[in-house]
Amino acid sequence: MKTSTAARIAAHRQAGHWADDTLHSLLAGLAGRAGDRPAVIDPPNSEALGAGPPRRLDFSMLDRESNGLARELAARGIGPGDALLVQLPNTHALVLLYVAASKLGAVLSPLAVQYGLHEIAGFASALSPRAFISQQVLGDRTLLDDGAAALPGIDAWPIDELLAGAAARDQTRGNWADDADAILTVCWTSGTTGTPKGVPRSHNMWSVQGRTTQTAGGYRPGEVLLAPFPFVNMAALGGFLFPMALLGCTVVLHHPLDPALYLAQLQDESVNFTIAPPALLNRLAQQPALWEQFDFSALRAVGSGSVPLSPAMIEAFEGRYGKPVVNFYGSNEGIALFATPETAPAAEQRAKLFPRLGVAGMPFTGYGAEVLQTRVIDPASGAPINEPGASGELCIAGPGVFDGYLGHDNRGLFSDDGFFRTGDLVEISGAPPLYYRIVGRCKDIINRGGMKLSPSELDTLLEGHPDLAEAAVCSYADPELGERICACLVLTDGASAPTIDALGTWLSERGLARFKAPERIELFDTLPRNPLGKVVRDELVAAVAARGDTL
Structure with missing residues (x-):
């Protein structure tokens, strides 16, 4: 399976960004050079996860098995x-499956592992899988039987x-597949504003993503x-699996x-580096x-991301603990922005800005x-935006960017010159304007009487409320x-719900313009989140609509 055109493949190979290395060929090279170096270490609780006793595989064992x-x-x-x-938890078995699939x-x-029958059936309808692989149980869930029930007519192993x-x-080496431009994975978008979409990525796309992450994090061989x-999306595959294959790192x-x-x-x-x-x-x-x-003396640095970071946290880690912090902003489709102590x-x-790479x-x-x-x-007109303080849709291009969603009509997803329209809203920021500030999602924008408001900006502020x-x-x-804007709140134990006026005052004291303040409050026991922990705003x-007009 390939998604890239011959012209795209030729261009990236000529530029030196794509080559012939597959996931399994990189690991086979490590097995030959550093076979006894640890490759994958199971979590200590793997038995409680239903995956058997924890194991430690070196590169030779990973290759053979x-x-x-x-x-x-x-x-x-x-x-x-x-x-x-x-559908498996993070254990050596999942890593073995990635490598075995690569070889074939x-x-x-x-x-x-949080997905259930409904979601699994939806993924299968888009993917047409040959088989479903899982384990018998995970906690009180019967993963394999649930998957089999969702996928009649498909083998469940x-x-x-x-x-x-x-x-x-x-277990000797075979005559394995060798096409680095072939698709290795189909990961799924988080689905915060709609049904998750399949994102096909080749070995070469993942190698670029892995090299980008290892460069930003300063990863060192071994x-x-x-x-x-x-191990289901960009954070783990680009942040850990491919750096392991490229640099011979040990993944815990x-x-x-x-x-x-x-x-x-x-x-x-x-541990020398982690993303937390x-x-x-x-x-x-x-x-x-x-x-x-x-004793964290071995820890060289840490990475984080997904939401704006706390400047106080960065200052504490670097000033008190002596551990540099790298801020990552990425996506399955190929976004790979990062802010390091050198660039910011x-x-x-x-904490909030990313270099305009x-x-x-x-x-x-x-x-x-x-x-x-x-x-x-501009999300509506497509006109370029270059003015400081202006916000618009982030577009990206490069050898790490995917070719389009699986089984979707991808018309309009890319510009005429090949830039992917990410749907992420960013603001050109800084003095001088060298950075992007992530504002939110274009589809998330609330249109209050013609004023366009970003919900993620308010989310970040409200999360600081005691x-x-x-x-x-x-x-x-x-x-x-x-x-209009509704604040959906889960109170801490023993806390009373704030009034609209009190909440507006609290936000105003933190610099939020009054016209952006919520006009309604709804209390929840918990907020709807997808398996990756992101709030599902559509839900x-x-x-809120189901509760009617009560304030």
């Missing part, structure tokens, strides 16, 4: 271009049965990396996010005693600036203004 698994899958009829829908030229489509079959097969994110797996276990792994595995959720880093910054319980020295900058006249150099081009356009455990805003219909809109 994936040979056997590839042969087991081939004996079951899997070959080049066949799609495998896979098959396409692996990973699903977060238990991972332990596959691994047992693999162990009995020839380093130990702790991966707390599910973690699942699900458990702060105490995560901190113990940082210490016990002498902002909430966990904020907690560590605010509680020095917690940090001091552990001040904590206030790095690939824009003429910018001072930024290095691999990221070579492989990513960016521009900003009485709120969770907060997000959404629109609700209004006959006069078209849309909030529907929930």
